[in-house]
Amino acid sequence: MVILTKSAANATKLFNANHIKIWQTVQAIPLGKVASYGQIADLAGLPGRARLVGKALGAVPKNGWRGREVPWYRVINSQGKISFAPGSDHFDRQRNLLQDEQVVVLGARVHLKTFQWVPDLAELLFTLDT
């Protein structure tokens, strides 16, 4: 006998699944590099869902994921700018964390030509793993 429960629990699991993919992809961004929301969405297998990446990063568990930190602050928008309002607490926190790892932030801007993560094949395979 077969019971397919399309329950709320199941739905919740699917919802989290996308968040988890996003967190894992963000964990693959190397120290000192940044990526855009859209780039993370693409790498996570969720093309077109840049905004979901923003939401997922706002929902990162306090202790990280699977015992590792999720470097949410390495994700900025496609223009190379921090998306939080300049001067806000969030903005300052993100900028400080980036500068702590040698990423140069001028105003709200990071020079993508210099600091954007460009994963090679090996790195991509690694993220597809877990």
Added chain:
DNA sequence: AACTGGGCTAAAA
């Protein structure tokens, strides 16, 4: 079943 507003974006100006 609308409706809204986001840690967005590509393209145009």
Added chain:
DNA sequence: CTTTTAGCCCAGT
């Protein structure tokens, strides 16, 4: 180079 425009997707209400 920067800013604006017009989509976009989706979770929460």
